[in-house]
Amino acid sequence: MTTRYPALIDGESGTYGVTFPDLPGIVAMGKTIDEALMHAESALRDYVIETEKDGEKIVPPSPIEEVRTEPGQTLVSVPLVQLSGRSVRMNMALDEGVARFIEGEAHRRGMTRTAYVEWMARRIAAMGG
Numbered sequence: 001m002t003t004r005y006p007a008l009i010d011g012e013s014g015t016y017g018v019t020f021p022d023l024p025g026i027v028a029m030g031k032t033i034d035e036a037l038m039h040a041e042s043a044l045r046d047y048v049i050e051t052e053k054d055g056e057k058i059v060p061p062s063p064i065e066e067v068r069t070e071p072g073q074t075l076v077s078v079p080l081v082q083l084s085g086r087s088v089r090m091n092m093a094l095d096e097g098v099a100r101f102i103e104g105e106a107h108r109r110g111m112t113r114t115a116y117v118e119w120m121a122r123r124i125a126a127m128g129g
């Protein structure tokens with residue numbers, strides 16, 4: 001099960017910010033909501049790394065139902081994706097058209113297929129509610 005932290009998005013086109021009600025001082029910015037959420041995922045991961053390095057306890061997330069919003073804010077949840085640095089092999093069967101899409105997008109972005117699939121999974125997770 002993935003741990004998800006409630007987060008608040010505010011701002012306007014070109015300048016979005018994300019804050020974590022449970023983690024004062026942990027913030028992220030982006031030109032788009034997608035970009036701000038990807039930066040929020042990284043900020044959350046960095047918070048956990050630094051907190052563990054300092055030997056402190058990680059603040060658990062509040063239930064999203066308990067978080068209050070102000071006008072102009074959007075409530076979302078951001079997944080805590082803790083990278084282990086170890087690779088695991090996964091065998092997957094994909095539709096041929098989907099596989100061609102992945103191949104093309106990975107090539108267009110200068111990524112391997114594996115890097116592209118990992119990046120997309122993290123991106124979709126960050127966009128989830």
